[in-house]
Amino acid sequence: MKLSLRIWRQPDAQAEGKMVSYEIDEVSEDASFLEMLDVLNERLIGEGEDPVAFDHDCREGICGACSLVIDGQPHGPQAATTTCQLHMRKFKDGDKIDIEPWRAGAFPVIKDLVVDRSAFDRIIQAGGYISAPTGTAPDAHAVPIPKQDADAAFSAAACIGCGACVAACPNGSGMLFMGAKVAHLGLMPQGQPERHTRVLGMVAAHDDAGFGGCTNTGECAAACPKEIGLDVIGKLNRDFRKAAIRAA
């Protein structure tokens, strides 16, 4: 199929960027979206042009490296799918496709479609961990955990930290990401010792990084490739309230 692409090109963090048009022909509908960009890049390299920079790693939807806002939607039009798992059969011959980076002050563009997501690392460093003794692994049944809690924690732990929630949020808020971490660790007995300091630290790091505030529009959950729900934001709010009262 033949496609008209408009891609955000920005040579480096300081430079002004702009949308640049590219025509691409003979795209296989079995190609993934990133493979389509690979084909475009091979052509650009052959023509002596700078290839389009974009983030990618595992290409199996589990690492959280790929990003791309495709036609105004983080990870493209298909629900519960990362960009690398999006296939060109979702598009039609002759489609015009806009490709932009995540847009957030806390995620500055490094080059073209690559953004710096280390603000998420700072949030994790501020509380997204547990303290556990090292050594041999304990027996699996040493700490009993109700099945419901284990399942809910696992669903929250499916967060790959890609940042689509921030990209989709009209306020540029990272609440779904934080909520996923708070829910995942807070539901486990191992996460209890740091439960209160975790939520206070993460929220402070989130606000320091320049993310916006949550207004519960739900755009984050709709964009999340791992279908993390708004209930994790509820858990974050609840933990934050308890921790803030306790700290006061």
Next chain:
Amino acid sequence: MAVSGVLLVLFLIVHMAGNLHVFEGREEMNAYAHGLRTFGEPLLPHESLLWVLRIGLIAAAAVHIWSAVVLTRRALAARPVRYASKKPAKGESRHAVATMRWGAAVVFLFIIWHLLDLTFRTVNPVKDVPDAYGAVVATFSPERWPVTVFYLLALFALYFHLRHGIWSAVQTISGPDTKWRKRTQAIGLAVALIVVLGFAIVPISVTFGLVS
């Protein structure tokens, strides 16, 4: 945002229910208005209930607006470069994305008009304060149809505001699980409909001559 919003919603429910006295006729409506002023007398001073409500409302509204300004400024700063292509919202509160802030501006302008109209009577033909019934009938008379239209427009904005605001406040304050979040959204929708229809029925009835 959430706590002040809850207080304002509670006030709206009471205000809406009180308005329905207009269907009982001039004397009952004016007696209700008089009762609000003299509530608790002679034990409490004149208009004591009204002043508690007024101070509470002004404080809640101030906190609500201040929170909205802080959130909006943070949102603008959090996305310095906008997206070139836009897609309609598809989240659970998709109607809120386009309506919450503009709707708030409409409701704010409406409140100013509403105070000048039915509280201070500056723009109302009936200057006699105890005649609440007369003021309502006069302001929504058929010749003054733009007033009724503006009132209904403000209610339309209020509907979207409440529909999102009610469940959003519960989400912020108590953080329900998925089952209760869905229930809260349904309750928010029901309360928004009841409040808005309860308010709308008064000007519509007056304009179409059912109350005169």
